[in-house]
Amino acid sequence: MERVSMEVHADLQRERAAATISSEHFAEWWAGGRERLEERRALERYFFDDPEFNDPKHISFMSYKELYEHSVAKGTRFLAKLREWQRLRAPVDGTGGLTGGLDIKTLHDFRLLISGPLGTALFQQSFPLRLHFAMFLPTLLNQGDEEQKKQWLERAWHMDGIIGTYAQTELGHGTFIRGLETRADYDAEHEEFVLNTPSLTAYKWWPGNMGQTANMVVVLAQLYIKGKHYGLQPFLVRIRNEQTHEPEPGIDVGDIGAKLGANAVNNGFLGFRNVRIPRDQMLMKNAKVLPDGTFVKGPEPLLLYGTMVFVRVLIVHDVMVGLLQAATIATRYAAVRRQSPIEPNAPEPQILDHLTQQAKIFPQIARGVCYRLAADFLWQFYQRIMQQLEAGNRKGLPELHALSCCLKSVCTQESNEGIDALRKACGGQGYLASANFDNIYGLATAAYTYEGEYTVLLLQTARFLVRQYEDSLKRKVLPDSINYMRDTTRLRWTKNLLANAVRALEIVAASKVRVAWEQIRLERKRGQSAQQAANLAGIQLSTAAAAHARAFLARNSLRELKKLQRNLKPELGGVLQQLVEIFVYDTFLRQLGDILKWNHIAVVQVTQLEQRYEQLLRDFRPNAVALVDGFDFHDRVLGSTLGCYDGRIYERLMEEARKNPLNEEPVNSSFRMHLQPLMRGKL
Amino acid sequence: MERVSMEVHADLQRERAAATISSEHFAEWWAGGRERLEERRALERYFFDDPEFNDPKHISFMSYKELYEHSVAKGTRFLAKLREWQRLRAPVDGTGGLTGGLDIKTLHDFRLLISGPLGTALFQQSFPLRLHFAMFLPTLLNQGDEEQKKQWLERAWHMDGIIGTYAQTELGHGTFIRGLETRADYDAEHEEFVLNTPSLTAYKWWPGNMGQTANMVVVLAQLYIKGKHYGLQPFLVRIRNEQTHEPEPGIDVGDIGAKLGANAVNNGFLGFRNVRIPRDQMLMKNAKVLPDGTFVKGPEPLLLYGTMVFVRVLIVHDVMVGLLQAATIATRYAAVRRQSPIEPNAPEPQILDHLTQQAKIFPQIARGVCYRLAADFLWQFYQRIMQQLEAGNRKGLPELHALSCCLKSVCTQESNEGIDALRKACGGQGYLASANFDNIYGLATAAYTYEGEYTVLLLQTARFLVRQYEDSLKRKVLPDSINYMRDTTRLRWTKNLLANAVRALEIVAASKVRVAWEQIRLERKRGQSAQQAANLAGIQLSTAAAAHARAFLARNSLRELKKLQRNLKPELGGVLQQLVEIFVYDTFLRQLGDILKWNHIAVVQVTQLEQRYEQLLRDFRPNAVALVDGFDFHDRVLGSTLGCYDGRIYERLMEEARKNPLNEEPVNSSFRMHLQPLMRGKL
Known part of the structure; x- marks a missing residue:
């Protein structure tokens, strides 16, 4: 979606003028401070102002193959331009790195950039080199020994071959x-090592x-080793020739095909037939294989768990941004779209006025x-x-793991x-590709x-909760999120309706x-094994974990709100209070x-809460447009005919429609080939 | 998805052997009798055995334009072959019609065929000539006067120009x-008549x-007429030249672009600039315009309401088939896919065994x-x-209208x-285009x-319900579905848990x-207009209508079940009982x-029902595969690598992946153009 210079739609002008909050103040808080806001905006301008990053054709009109080729071309340009940006901003750094030297934080930052607004704006079907940075480099870093890191890391970071x-x-x-x-x-x-894919189901996919x-x-x-099994280990394998890019001997590799979204990712399949790699290409930070075939067990890879949690x-964060x-798109659309008079003979209202x-x-x-x-x-x-883990203390890991699991599930769903x-x-209109909901949904x-x-x-998460529940019966101290x-x-x-609601959600979870827990005990008494009992309690367990997540989300919102209200401008604090x-x-x-x-x-208490809820919807209404403005999504980030800042939904819908390759010819070739014979009864 | 001849997967063989119901018996009932079942199967074979209807390339790899052209080609072949089928089966009919003479029932049958299994199998992104049959012909038939029908109907039916x-x-x-x-x-x-599009928002879209x-x-x-407004009327307009297919003067027409699904539909935009049509091209079955400009009001177009209900x-029906x-796909996949042992060291179970x-x-x-x-x-x-309407009795229409509205909403959602x-x-795997959920979802x-x-x-629906509620206070007789x-x-x-549950749902709706109704009254007392009061009660009204639909669905299932059990084989009746x-x-x-x-x-009563529900899931488990077999969806209808009758999910996933155009070349052109320069630091 290009920024076409059009006057802002009168309805949006009016919405913004009537708001009681400042979008810019909100944006500053939302971005984590003025400096970060400016930095992000500068980087966005740097890319969005460059016509090289303006797609000549909407991706919804491309074939699968075209989209891949288009994305690789753009992806490599993106990396080059990003390096240039780093050189401009940190000319003395000299590492030639993307954002300075290579450590896990640098990779995390890159991952954030790619899955953040800029990344999804440029790569609506995902960044085609993402896995190199998001998985390949972190794995080398976390699982390679010092020798291996020296050999591979710098080269991989520079994509040198x-x-x-x-x-x-x-x-x-899978799981x-x-x-x-x-x-x-x-x-x-x-x-x-000799790698093999012993069956069809063993193909990497x-x-x-x-x-x-x-x-x-x-x-x-x-x-x-000598026919004895030593568990899963990571191996570094070259699958394509560095010079020709042809698959190496014994390698069967290809793309697995089109998907609901993320079609630039080039997800692949991979089979091995007696593929040999030298011993030093097993990543050996943890377990090792000595030349004579002696297996040396390593320490527990605690930091690996950390990485899983990090993801x-x-x-x-990602799905929140998508939501x-x-x-934002739906709010702006609803502020401009008019339909169905509330009063007969009155003009059609903004649909945002319908409760x-x-x-x-x-x-x-x-x-x-x-x-x-x-x-x-x-x-x-x-x-x-992570700090505790680095100091050798793993006590907090199970709680973090449990909380991150259920939040990932509930927030994503x-x-x-x-x-x-x-x-x-x-x-x-939301069904149109030009509205961009399909890409947002596809990624989320x-x-x-x-x-x-x-x-x-x-x-x-549920396994952890049940264990904690047993502990609570024994009156042990519980972790904070379980307390x-x-x-x-x-x-x-x-x-205090808010406090009532949060407490009610906690009681549900507990x-x-x-x-x-009781069902598992009962099934055990009936003679079921622990595992079969857990299977039979599966519905209770999974819904308990989801309830735990919801109780956390509610309680956390309330707690964070209180902290925020000390620092935010009162009118922002007030609107945040409404949203919470x-x-x-x-x-x-x-x-x-x-x-x-x-x-x-009692019914009357539920009704009281329902009425308060509806009142809040009406109270929030005047600030809705100003608030979504405050998320500060650039038009290119939203990529939507319906969601642009200027609210010119109809102009943009028509403009995008006219760019459709089908409309380039007044008469499609199908007419002579198929429709005309049909209409002449010649079929 | 072609039928590849492979042995049926052992897991599915076992499932089918162990079932207590006969899929064929179920299929017979489901199809509405043996004859209909055979007829449908014969028609499916007629098309699916014809290699001309086997797509050379999966549609997920086509560009938008390619898909349109592919669909038109197939659509015209489809019509020709369908005519041939009719000639073969009814050689003496002689009308040359698709299924005999033209009446609304014929059109309805055609509509059913197109949106039914055969239609969606051949046209996963919809049939590109559908609107001609689904809307254009019915409108001519219902809204043209006798003269107009004589002039246009036969030609339109034969697609003669x-x-x-x-x-x-x-x-x-919209609405x-x-x-x-x-x-x-x-x-x-x-x-x-002179047609004009006075603004951008007036474009047909x-x-x-x-x-x-x-x-x-x-x-x-x-x-x-003479500047005076006479409401909405239907006009028959030629927009493209019959011979050249070029847009007629004053016509601005094109395709509106890609969508989430139904991309073969060729949805269009249309603008008029002083486009003139003769007087007799206003469809005049109801209102008329005489040559001198006199407007003659017609009778209320009752049958039009009927058509809306019919749709x-x-x-x-359509969304039920999609669901x-x-x-069926998910059941077969879950019977073959194995994952996550329930018992440690046991083999991975079919995922269908996880509760x-x-x-x-x-x-x-x-x-x-x-x-x-x-x-x-x-x-x-x-x-x-409809029979009552034809006899001039419109009493039952509001109830039918109300019921069809809320059922359409709830069943679709x-x-x-x-x-x-x-x-x-x-x-x-469900995320892959080859699983075909994307097309099914896109249409639904x-x-x-x-x-x-x-x-x-x-x-x-809610407006009707509130009126009925007021009537009920006055002790009038209520329509059956409201009683x-x-x-x-x-x-x-x-x-009787079933009866409890149905009654509980009815009490919710009531x-x-x-x-x-009370909220509307309250808002009225506060001085709101009737319309604003209805807006403020919007959430209550819409959820009341949904509750009405759910109560109906539950009650109707119970009632129909009782009728069916009198005629069905006991084992089928038993499984239907489980499903209800x-x-x-x-x-x-x-x-x-x-x-x-x-x-x-009480909590204990809810728990009792929950336990019964879980027990039913376990009870239904052994017949799950046999039952979905009984829907008798041809593999081509499901179009899914995961859902084929033979359960060869992995073979088919790999087979489809290998057909991917990206895999035709061992090295994509992107390597020389972009990746190699990147890896040589030349970007």
């Missing part, structure tokens, strides 16, 4: 990684960039803001635990739902599965954990079944 | 059709087939079956009311949710908006209607908040 990816998942094996089949047999005589782009792969394979923290992009429309959009804005508060908390929690609901709130819904499938992660379970008092409904209330009540009302099951609440 | 569509929606105007801006001014001197395909359009426009009845296709997986899939199968029962009821109800949940239940989610947007239709509102007794929880129970309890548990709010139900 190396484009890498990371291959774990197989065609027949349960012990089931992976790819094997690496050590040949002590030649000091080599899904790794990004692997189809046509990468030439090296870190492969997770079952290690065998989940990022995902909560708020969708909410049912407010109920579709505002809770999603509120949700996104509260997810942001949770992502910030989780990020600080993560950093605290609800963002998916939210984005789709916001699309639908734009009626038919992939996160439902990757890095831990929804239910699998909830069950991981509410010790409070067994019933809900006392007070005038009750559900207890019920799951909307989020908490919306969560309460969506969980009403469980809440009424586990709490004694 | 005519491919038509129907243009109502405009860029700035509220009185707001349409396109105008037709009568010029009495020349006995012509969305009509299918309109971009490049159609050459005639029925246009809905505001009629003006909604069909949509309930069950998705459920959490059963809870994702089985309620959707149950939902689809119960929607089918509702669609059948609605179809009979529709036919009864929940099918959307269900299809997406089923896709997610297939993990990452379009129905959320078209032919009446979700909330708009719910509000229409439950008169029963004001509280729920008495008995051993309570919500009452609350909406699963559906009703699932509906109950999803609505638990409202249910507990408006009914006195």
Whole structure:
């Protein structure tokens, strides 16, 4: 979406003039301060002002192959221009690095940039070299020994003959990684590993960039030495020739095909047939294989767990951004679109004035803001635990792991739902590719599965919760995020509706954990094994974990709000208060079944909360446009005919339609070939 | 998806052998009898065995333009072959018609064929000539006078120089059709209408087939005679030259661009600049304009309302089929996919053995079956009311209208949710285009908006319900589907869980209607106009209508089940009983908040129902594969690597991946052009 210079639509002008908050103040807070806001804007201008980064054709008109080629071309230009940016800003750095020297923080920053607004604006179907930075380099860094890092890291960082990816998942094996089949047999005589794909289901399947782009792969394979199994280990394998890019002998590699989204990722398949690599290409920071075939067990790879948590923290952030992009588009559209008079003979109102429309959009804005508060908390929690881990203290890891798992699941699922609901709130126009909901949804819904499938992660959290519940019976001290379970008092409904709602959600979570625990005990008494009992309690366990996440999200929003209100301008604090209330009540009302099951609440009290909720929607209405402006999404980031800052929805819809390649010829060739014969009865 | 001849996967063989029901018996019932089943299968074979209808390339690899051209070519071949089929089967008919002579039933049958399994198998992104049959011909038939029908109908039916569509929606105007801006001014001197598009927002926008395909359009426009407004009227306009297909003078026409799905539809935009048509091209069955400009009002177009209802009845059917296709794919995939041992050291089980997986899939199968029962009821109800209408009796129309509106909304929304949940239940593989969930979802989610947007239709039902509620206070006789509102007794929880659940859902609906009515009264007392009061009660009104639909769906399932059990083989009746129970309890548990709010139900009673629900999932498990087999979806209809009858998911995933055009060359041109320079630091 280019910025076409058009006057801002009168309806949006009026909305902005009437707002009681300053979008710029909000944007400053949202970006984490003035400096960061300016920095981000400068980087966006640097790219968006460059016509080389303006797609000549909307990607929805491209074929799968065209999109790949287009994305690789843009991706390499992007890296070059980003290096230039670094040189301009840090001329004395001299490392030639993308953002300075290489450490895990640099890679994290790059990952944030790529999955952030700039990245998704330029690469709506994902960045085609992402896995090199997001997985290949971090794995070398975390799992290579010093010698290996010296040999590979600098080259890989500069992409000197190396484009890498990371291959774990197989065609027949996902979540349960012990089931992976790819094997690496050590040949002590030649000091080599021999990699093989013993069956169709053992083909590596899904790794990004692997189809046509990468030439090296870190492969997770079952290690065998003299026929004895030593578990999964990472191996560095060249799959394409550095000079010709032809697949190396024994390598069967290709792209797995089109998907709902992320079609520039070049997800690949990979099979091995007696592929040999030297011994020093098993990454040996942890376990080692000595030349004679002696296996040396390493320490537990604690930092690896940390990386898994880190990725989940990022995902909560990513899906929140997607949700708020969708909410921004839907809000601006609803402020310009007019339909269905409320009063007969009155002009058609902005659809944002229909209460049912407010109920579709505002809770999603509120949700996104509260997810942001949770992502910030989780990020600080993560950093605290990482410091402890580095000092050898792993005590906090299970709590962090449990919280990140259930938040990843719940935030992803609800963002998916939210984005789709916001699309639908734009009626038919939301169904158009030019509205860009398809790309936003495509990326957000992939996160439902990757890095831990929804239910699998909830069950991981649930195992932790059940253990904690047992501990709570023994009156041990509980971790902070679980502490509410010790409070067994019933809900006392007070005038503080927010506190009532949060406490009610906590009681639901605690009750559900207890019920799951009881069911497991019961099944055990009936003679079931612990595992079968857990399977039979699967529904209770997974919903308990989701309830735990919701209680956390509500409580955390309230707590963070209180902190923020000390520092924010009062009018911003007031609007944030509205949003936190909307989020908490919306969560309460969506969980009403469980809440009424586990709490004694009268109909009149529920009604009171419902009325407050509707009042809040009306109260928030005047600031809706100004608030979404404050997320400061550039038009190119939203990439939507419906969501531009100037509100020129109809001009842009028509403009995009006219760019459609089908409209380049007045008469399509189908007429002579097919339609005319049909109309002459000649078929 | 071609049928590759492979042995049926052992897991599916075992599932089928162990089932207690016969898929073939189920299929016979489901198809409406042996004869219909055979007829459908014969027609499917007729097309699927013809290599001309086997796509050389998966559509997910085509560009937008390629897909259009491919679809038109296939669409015209389809019509020709269908005519041949008719000639073969009814050689003496002699009308040359598609299925005999032209009447509304013939068109309805054609519409059913096109949106049914065969149609979606051949045209996964919709049939490119659909609107000609689905809207253009019915409009001519229903709104043309005898003279006009004589002139146009036969030619249009044979597509003799005519491919038509129907243009109502405009860029700035959807639901509220009185707001349409396109105008037709009568010029009495020349006995012509002059059509104009007075603004950008007045452009016709969305009509299918309109971009490049159609050459005639029925246009809905505001009629003006001597500057006086006479409301919306239908006009027949040629937009492209019959011989050259060039747009006629004054016509600005094109395609509106790519969408989430249905990309073969060629949705178009259309603007008029002083386009003149003769007087006799206003369709005059109802209102007329005499040569001198005299406007003659016609009778109320009752049959038009009937057509609107008919389309909604069909949509309930369409989205049900989509949901069950998705459920069939997910069930077969879950029976073959193995993951995550339940017992440690045991082999990985079929994921269908995980209770959490059963809870994702089985309620959707149950939902689809119960929607089918509702669609059948609605179809009979529709036919009864149409007979009454033809006899001039319009009494039953409001009830039919109200029921069809809320069912269309609820069934569409929940099918959307269900299809997406089923896709997610297939993990990452569900995200692949070759799994075909994207096409199924794309068609089903379009129905959320078209032919009446979700909330708009719910509000229409709600208006009817509130009126009925007022009537019930005056003790009038209520229509059958509303009658439950008169029963004001509280729920008495008995051993009959099904009856409890249905009654609880009815009490929710009745309570919500009452609350909406009370809120409107309250707002009126506060001085709000009736319309503003309705806006303020919008959330109550729309959720009341949805609750009404859910209560109907549950009650109807129970009632139809009882009838069916008299005729079906006992084992089939038993499995249907399980499915109806699963559906009703699932509906109950999803609505638990409202249910507990408006009914006195103890925790232990809810728990009893939850346990019964989980037991039913386990009980249904052994018949899951056999039951979805009974829907008798041909592999080509499912079009899914994950859903084929033989369960060869991995072979097919790999086979489809290898057909990917990106894999045709070992090295993509991007390597020399972009990746190699990048790796040599030359960027």
